[in-house]
Amino acid sequence: MPHVRPAxxxxxxxxxxxxxxxxxxxxxxxxxxxxxxxxxxxxxPHAGYIYSGPIAGQAYALLRAARGQISRVVLLGPAHFVRLxxxxxxxxxxxxxxxxxxxxxxxxxxxxxxxxxVIRADAPxxxxxxxxxxxxxxxHMLDGFSVVPLxxxxxxxxxxAEVIERLWGGPETLxxxxxxxxxxxxxxxxxxxxxxxxxxxxxxxxxxxxxEQACGRTPLGGLLQLARQRGMRIERLDLRNSGDTAGPRDQxxxxxxxxxxxxxxx
Numbered sequence: 001m002p003h004v005r006p007a008x009x010x011x012x013x014x015x016x017x018x019x020x021x022x023x024x025x026x027x028x029x030x031x032x033x034x035x036x037x038x039x040x041x042x043x044x045p046h047a048g049y050i051y052s053g054p055i056a057g058q059a060y061a062l063l064r065a066a067r068g069q070i071s072r073v074v075l076l077g078p079a080h081f082v083r084l085x086x087x088x089x090x091x092x093x094x095x096x097x098x099x100x101x102x103x104x105x106x107x108x109x110x111x112x113x114x115x116x117x118v119i120r121a122d123a124p125x126x127x128x129x130x131x132x133x134x135x136x137x138x139x140h141m142l143d144g145f146s147v148v149p150l151x152x153x154x155x156x157x158x159x160x161a162e163v164i165e166r167l168w169g170g171p172e173t174l175x176x177x178x179x180x181x182x183x184x185x186x187x188x189x190x191x192x193x194x195x196x197x198x199x200x201x202x203x204x205x206x207x208x209x210x211x212e213q214a215c216g217r218t219p220l221g222g223l224l225q226l227a228r229q230r231g232m233r234i235e236r237l238d239l240r241n242s243g244d245t246a247g248p249r250d251q252x253x254x255x256x257x258x259x260x261x262x263x264x265x266x
Contacts, residue, residue, distance in 0.1 A: 004101055005092035005122065009129045014049045014136060018098045024049055025140045028057030038066040039259035040232070041175045041223060043201070044137075046077060046130045046216075050246040052180070052255045056137060058237040059257040063141040063174070070174045072105050073138055074148045074167045076160070076219035077130030077178030084153035086117035087163055088124040095147060097132070099139040105146035112166055117159040124151040130178045130216065138176075152219040157206055160222025161229075177223050179216025181254030187243040194254035198239050201258060204228040223260075233261045 010016040015024055028049070044059040045052035063070070079088070089109055094101040112118050125131070131149050138145065148167060152160060164175060181197055182190045193213060200208035205228075206221030214220055227234065237257040243249035 002093040003091060004094045004096050005090055005125055007097050007132060008127055009132055010098050012048070013129055013133050016098055021098050021136055022140065024053065025136060028053045029061045029140070032058050032061030035062055036065050038063050038070070040262050041177065041227070041260035043177045043179065043220065043256070043258040044134065045180045045255035045257070046133045046178045047180055047242070047253060047255065049133070051242040051253065052245070054245055055238045055240055055255040055257050059259060060137040060141050062259055066142060066174070068143050069171060070142050071145050071172045072108065072148065072169065072174070073145055074108070074150070074164065074173060074175045075131050075134060075178065076150045076152055076164070076176070077128070078216045078219065079124050079128065079151045079153045080130060080215070081127045082124040084119070084121070084124050084151070086119055086153060086155050086159065088119050088121045088151045088153065090125040090149060091120055091122045092125065095132070095135060095149060097135045097139065099136055102135055102139065103146045105148050108148040108167055112163055115163060115166070117155055118163060124153070125149065134176055134178055155218055157218070157221040157225045160219055161226040164223060164226055175223065177216060177219050179214045179220050181214050181256055182212065182241070183215065183253050184251045187241065187249035187252050190241050190252045190254050194239060194241065194256065198236060198256055201256070202234050202236060204232070204234065227260055230262065233263070235259045235261070
C-alpha cells in the first residue's frame with residue numbers, strides 16, 4: 001500500500017466532514033470573479049478557514065478555467081513546527097484530506113533530488129498546516145492532479161528560486177506559495193504593516209519584506225525573486241485580516257492573495 005500522509009488539521013482548521021467542507025469551499029469561492037484563463041502562480045494564506053478562507057477563495061476562484069488543464073501543483077509553505085535547513089519533500093507518496101488523496105509527483109521529486117538544499121523527510125510535514133489547508137481548495141477546483149509538497153525552513157531566496165525554476169514546467173503546472181502576513185498586532189497596526197508588505201510583493205521586492213511581515217517570507221521571497229527575473233505581472237486579489245473575517249480586533253493576523261501571470265490573461 002502507498003505511504004499516505006494523513007490529514008493533520010481536519011476538524012480544526014477546516015471541516016472534517018466532506019459535505020460540510022465542500023459547502024464551506026463553495027461559500028468562499030462563489031463570490032469571486034470568473035476568468036477564462038488562469039495564473040501561473042497563486043499566493044494565498046493558510047490559517048483556519050473561518051479566518052482566511054474568504055481571502056484564499058479569491059485566489060482559487062481563478063482556477064475555474066483550469067479544470068482538466070492543470071495536472072501538477074508545486075506547493076511551498078513555511079515550517080511552523082520542525083526546524084530544518086533547506087526544503088523538505090515528504091517520504092509519503094500521497095496526502096490525504098476529507099476529500100480524498102492527492103498523489104505526490106514522484107517524477108518531480110526525482111527531478112530535484114540532486115539539489116543540496118532539498119531533503120526527504122516526513123517529520124516536517126506530519127504536523128504542518130501551511131500546505132494541507134490548500135489541498136481541499138485544489139481538490140475542489142482541479143481534476144486529477146499531483147502535488148509537489150515542499151516545507152521550507154532555513155534557506156536563501158536563491159535556493160528556493162532554484163527549486164521553483166526547475167519545477168516551473170508549462171501550463172500544466174501551477175505554483176502555490178502559502179503565507180500569512182502580520183501576526184498578533186492590533187487591527188490598525190496590522191493594516192498599516194500589511195499594506196507595506198503588499199507594496200513590496202507587488203513591486204517584486206522580497207528584500208523589502210522583514211521577518212515579522214510574513215511567516216512564509218522565505219518561500220515567498222524565492223518566488224518573488226524568480227518572478228522579477230521572469231518579468232511576471234502580479235495582481236492583488238484581496239488584503240484583509242482576521243479582524244475583518246471572524247476574529248476580534250485587538251490581536252489580528254493578516255492575509256493577502258495575489259495572482260502572477262507570465263503574460264496578460266486573455
